[in-house]
Amino acid sequence: MANVSISGLTKSVGRARVLKNIDLAIQDGEFVVVVGPSGSGKSMLLRTLAGLETADAGTIAFDGEPVNDLMPRDRNVALVPQAPVLFPTLSVFENIAFGLRTRGLARAEITKRVERAGALVDLPARLSRPVRGLTAGECQKVAVAQSIARDALVHLFDEPLSRLDNARREPMRAALKQLHQEKRMTIVYVTQNHMEAMNLADRIVLLRDGAVEQQGTPVELFERPASRFVAGFFGALKMNFLTGTIARNEAGPAVRLANGGMSVPLPPNRLPQSMADGTSVFLGLRPEHMARAVRVSPPDGTMRYEAKIELLQPTGPRVCATFRMGEEPVVAELQAHDVSAPGETVAIDINLKRATLFDAETEKTLSPEGAVA
Amino acid sequence: MNGGMNWRAAAWLGVRYAVAIVALVVFLFPLYWLAVTAMKTPEEVLTYPPVWWPAAPQFKSFAILFERETLWVIANSLIVAVLSTALAVSLGTISAYALARSGLGGRFFAAWAVASRLVPPVLLALLAVLAFGRFGWAGSLVTLVTVLTIFNLPYVMWMMRGYFRDVPIALEETALVAGLTRRQLPVMVAWPIVRGGVFATTAFTFVLAWNELAFALVLAGDSAMTLPVLLAEIGTQPEARGGVAALCLVAVAPVLVALIFMHGRLARTLSLGLVRD
Numbered sequence: 001m002a003n004v005s006i007s008g009l010t011k012s013v014g015r016a017r018v019l020k021n022i023d024l025a026i027q028d029g030e031f032v033v034v035v036g037p038s039g040s041g042k043s044m045l046l047r048t049l050a051g052l053e054t055a056d057a058g059t060i061a062f063d064g065e066p067v068n069d070l071m072p073r074d075r076n077v078a079l080v081p082q083a084p085v086l087f088p089t090l091s092v093f094e095n096i097a098f099g100l101r102t103r104g105l106a107r108a109e110i111t112k113r114v115e116r117a118g119a120l121v122d123l124p125a126r127l128s129r130p131v132r133g134l135t136a137g138e139c140q141k142v143a144v145a146q147s148i149a150r151d152a153l154v155h156l157f158d159e160p161l162s163r164l165d166n167a168r169r170e171p172m173r174a175a176l177k178q179l180h181q182e183k184r185m186t187i188v189y190v191t192q193n194h195m196e197a198m199n200l201a202d203r204i205v206l207l208r209d210g211a212v213e214q215q216g217t218p219v220e221l222f223e224r225p226a227s228r229f230v231a232g233f234f235g236a237l238k239m240n241f242l243t244g245t246i247a248r249n250e251a252g253p254a255v256r257l258a259n260g261g262m263s264v265p266l267p268p269n270r271l272p273q274s275m276a277d278g279t280s281v282f283l284g285l286r287p288e289h290m291a292r293a294v295r296v297s298p299p300d301g302t303m304r305y306e307a308k309i310e311l312l313q314p315t316g317p318r319v320c321a322t323f324r325m326g327e328e329p330v331v332a333e334l335q336a337h338d339v340s341a342p343g344e345t346v347a348i349d350i351n352l353k354r355a356t357l358f359d360a361e362t363e364k365t366l367s368p369e370g371a372v373a
Numbered sequence: 374m375n376g377g378m379n380w381r382a383a384a385w386l387g388v389r390y391a392v393a394i395v396a397l398v399v400f401l402f403p404l405y406w407l408a409v410t411a412m413k414t415p416e417e418v419l420t421y422p423p424v425w426w427p428a429a430p431q432f433k434s435f436a437i438l439f440e441r442e443t444l445w446v447i448a449n450s451l452i453v454a455v456l457s458t459a460l461a462v463s464l465g466t467i468s469a470y471a472l473a474r475s476g477l478g479g480r481f482f483a484a485w486a487v488a489s490r491l492v493p494p495v496l497l498a499l500l501a502v503l504a505f506g507r508f509g510w511a512g513s514l515v516t517l518v519t520v521l522t523i524f525n526l527p528y529v530m531w532m533m534r535g536y537f538r539d540v541p542i543a544l545e546e547t548a549l550v551a552g553l554t555r556r557q558l559p560v561m562v563a564w565p566i567v568r569g570g571v572f573a574t575t576a577f578t579f580v581l582a583w584n585e586l587a588f589a590l591v592l593a594g595d596s597a598m599t600l601p602v603l604l605a606e607i608g609t610q611p612e613a614r615g616g617v618a619a620l621c622l623v624a625v626a627p628v629l630v631a632l633i634f635m636h637g638r639l640a641r642t643l644s645l646g647l648v649r650d
Contacts, residue, residue, distance in 0.1 A: 052546050072549040079550045085543040089565040102552030146551070 001186050002153040003028040004049070008058035011044055018044045020210040022058070026154075029184035031177075033197040035233070036207035042190040043082055045207070046156045049188065050079045062153050073102070078152035080160045082190075084143030086131040092118070093127040096145045103150075117149035120175055122168075136163040141172070148179060157189040161196070173199060194234050198222070206230055223354075228282055228363040231356055237287040237320065240330045243360070246271065246279045255283045255357070260326020267301040267353050272366060280360035287320065289354045290332035292339070293347035301353035307332070308345050321346070404625070410618035411435060418614045434615030438623060443603070447623065449593075450600040452514060454583040454627075457521035461582075462575045464522070465529025466567075470559050472530060473537035486531035489524065494587035497524065502591055512594030520588050525578050532577075536570035537563060576635035580628050600624050 004026040011019040018041045026032050034042050047053045049060060051072040059066050067075045078099070086095045096114045105113075118127050121141040126134075131142065140163045147155055160176075161169045177200055180187060191197055197204050198218040205215040206229075214226040218234075225231035231239045244255040244264070253266045264283060298304040307323035307330075314320075319336050322329055332348055339346050357366040410418055412430040437443055472478045478485070489497075501520045505511045540563045548562045549555070586601040593599060604620055607613045 050550055052549065071554065072546075073552040073554060077550060079547075081543060081547065083543060085541045085547060087544065087548075087562070087565070098548070099551035143547075146547075 001028055001184065002062040003030075004154055004186065004188070005061045005064075006049075006058065009045075009048065009055055009060065010057040011041075011048055011053065011055055013044075018210050019048065019055075022210075022212055024205060024212065024215070026186060026188065028063075028186055031180050031187045031189065031200060031202045032205060033189045033191060033201035033203070034205045034207060035191055035194060035197040036213075037233075038192060039209075040207040041210040042192075042207055043158055044210075046079065046158050046188060046190055049154065050077050050156055051075045052079075075154075076152055077154045077156055078147035078150045079156040080140075080143045080147045080158060082158040082162075084139050086134070086139055086142055088131060091128055091130055092123065092134075092142055095131055095142055096127075096149050099146060099150050113149045114145070117145035120148065120179060121145045121172065122175075137165065137168060140164060144172070144176075152185075154186045154188060157187065159191055160189075162191075176200065195236065198234065206233060224365075225284075225356060226365055228284065228358040228365075231284050231358070231365075235286060235288075237331065237333055239356075240285040240287065240328075241358075242283040242285065242325060242328050242330070244281055244283055246275055246277050246281060248277055255281060257283075257326040257328065259328050260324075262326040264325070264350075264352070265303060266355075266357075270352075270355075270357070275366065281366065282358040282360055282363070284356035284358060285330065285350060286354065287331045287333040289351040290334070290348050291351075292334055293349045298349050301351065303350045303352055305348050305350055306345055307348045309339055309342050312339065312342055323348075404622075407618045407621050407625070411615055411622060413615060415612055415615060419611060435619045437616035438619055443620070446598050446600055446603045449514060449597055450583060453517050453521060453585075453589070453597075453599055454579055456518045457525065457582045458575060458579040460518070460522040461525040461529050461578055462571065465526050465574075466533045466571060468526075469530045469533030470537050470563060472534045473540075474542075478534070482534065483531055486527040489527050494524075494585075495591065498587045498591040501588065505592070511592055512596060514593070514597045517589060517593045517597055517599075520592060521582050521585060524585075524588065525581055528581070529574055529578055532574045533567065533570065536567040536574075540566050573635050576631040579631050583624075583627055583631075 004024070006022055006024040006026075009019055009022040009024075010017070020041075022045065024032075034045060036042050044053060048055050051067070051070060051074075055068060060068055062075065072079075087098065090098070093114055096117055097110050100110045100113060114127065121144050123138065123141055123145065126138070131139070134142065140160060144157070144160050147157070157176075161172055164172060173196060179185075189200060201218055203215060204218055204221050206213045206221065208229055214221060214230045216224075221230060222234050225234070228241065232241070242255070242264075243258040245258070247254050247256040247263065249263075251265060252268055253271045255264045255266060256262070257264065293304055305325065307321070307325075309321050309323050310329075311322035312319055313322075314336060315333075317336055318333050319339065321332050321334050321339055323332070324330065332350075334346075334348075358364065359366055409425070409427060411434045412432065413424060413427040413434075414429075414431065417424045417427055472482065498520075501516075502511050505516050505520070510516045545558050545562050548558060553561055584601055585599075586605060589597075589599040589602045590605065593602065600620065601624070604617060604624065607620075608617050
């Protein structure tokens with residue numbers, strides 16, 4: 001296990017710049033999840049760390065030792081590739097044992113580790129069987145077992161659960177996190193799934209077009225997104241983005257919505273002092289930050305809104321209710337019993353203290369002192 | 374209903390057996406004909422309508438097999454076929470790995486490999502005589518082995534390139550990360566997968582080399598005569614038909630062995646489904 005420091009990492013494939021000047025410091029024993037849409041450079045980052053790709057510029061160091069010029073075997077990393085391929089002539093056991101045999105471990109130790117790894121990925125009776133006929137999901141499990149059986153400095157996982165069906169994904173995810181809690185391996189884990197990222201990560205790195213858009217704890221990325229892109233990426237429910245302009249009036253700062261001219265008051269000190277009236281912004285409201293009004297008057301920093309419900313999408317204990325603010329559709333997450341049928345009018349308290357403002361031009365978050373959140 | 378299905382299945386099985394038996398008879402007939410011809414008297418060989426089974430089977434024709442000269446010819450054939458096959462397969466397999474992994478040869482490699490077979494072999498053989506004659510090398514086993522190796526090399530490279538291309542690069546990457554060096558990849562990763570293909574290619578190359586006539590005829594001369602050349606020479610003499618048939622049986626034997634061997638391997642190679650998405 002090792003800490004990993006990446007600085008100025010740049011990689012082009014043909015004319016496309018796949019990684020752009022990436023700086024990343026990963027602590028020993030940290031579980032880092034790299035997320036981003038497809039084509040954002042996640043896999044390339046892992047392959048470059050593994051030594052399967054050569055960086056054009058920048059350095060990668062494990063425990064302070066540069067590894068740029070080392071072959072994969074000398075970097076001592078484990079990698080679960082995006083589309084794992086197994087040795088077709090070997091059994092499941094031998095596939096998992098492959099990386100242990102090449103490193104000359106004792107036979108008894110190999111057996112112990114393979115069996116433990118096989119049990120962890122829930123491939124109990126399959127070990128002695130040939131790999132022919134395994135499903136894509138089972139191949140992926142074998143690849144994960146291949147990786148966790150090893151004592152690598154860094155464990156790299158490229159969407160290791162993507163081929164499992166939903167019922168199998170949850171327990172595997174839990175098993176991986178449990179394993180990390182026990183062993184404290186250094187893990188770099190790539191996924192497209194924001195929930196998986198939130199579930200697993202000590203720290204999330206969000207990539208966009210080959211550059212780091214934001215990194216931080218799951219809570220930081222959820223609560224204090226640096227840009228509209230980050231805010232839109234995380235959250236079980238999509239954040240509502242309302243287009244508008246800054247308009248200060250006697251009651252304080254507000255956002256005047258572009259469609260319908262409605263005015264949404266902002267809590268004090270929410271805006272940078274220098275921000276001029278008329279600046280175009282997006283107002284970001286999370287569905288989770290709205291609730292049916294229960295008190296007589298709305299709490300501080302909350303706007304009460306009489307919403308005419310147009311669409312209801314139940315999720316079990318809760319319901320997603322669509323209504324309009326001005327002309328724009330907005331989704332709120334309410335309790336299932338808060339509203340019974342579309343067409344009803346419900347008083348909804350919108351917590352504006354937790355709203356996020358984005359500059360319409362740069363799409364960066366606007367925080368009170370103009371600093372990046 | 375159920376009985377009807379069984380009747381149908383039985384009928385189908387009967388049809389399949391009937392077709393198989395007819396095919397077997399058709400394909401085994403030449404072997405049978407060689408065997409009876411070798412056992413006939415010279416008169417029986419030449420009579421018309423043909424004699425299906427000799428009145429008194431005799432084995433005099435097989436005496437030619439044990440003549441000193443014939444044994445030399447068989448030995449020559451074996452040496453040429455075995456050595457040129459071993460050379461072509463080992464060199465071709467190594468180059469094919471490089472071709473498959475480097476992308477050298479490009480899309481037209483197959484066409485190039487086949488092109489060497491489009492020219493009449495005699496033409497190539499004559500060119501080889503000119504080239505080797507200059508060094509005084511014509512008319513020896515070494516020359517024949519060399520030329521046959523060169524002639525069969527493109528075929529081996531073409532076949533093996535295909536087998537190597539079926540070994541996923543992702544598998545080699547997995548092996549690299551698991552701790553192998555690049556040099557270990559061909560032996561540790563590719564070999565177990567292409568092994569069946571190598572055996573099949575070896576068997577086929579051996580058959581090609583064993584039966585090769587044009588180069589042997591033009592290049593080898595009397596000192597390095599091979600079986601196909603001997604057959605071509607005495608095959609035109611009607612009174613020698615019995616002996617020719619006996620020789621042919623010997624000539625067919627290794628081919629049959631190679632094909633039977635190849636059949637098992639080839640089937641296995643084709644059914645070796647690689648695990649991938």
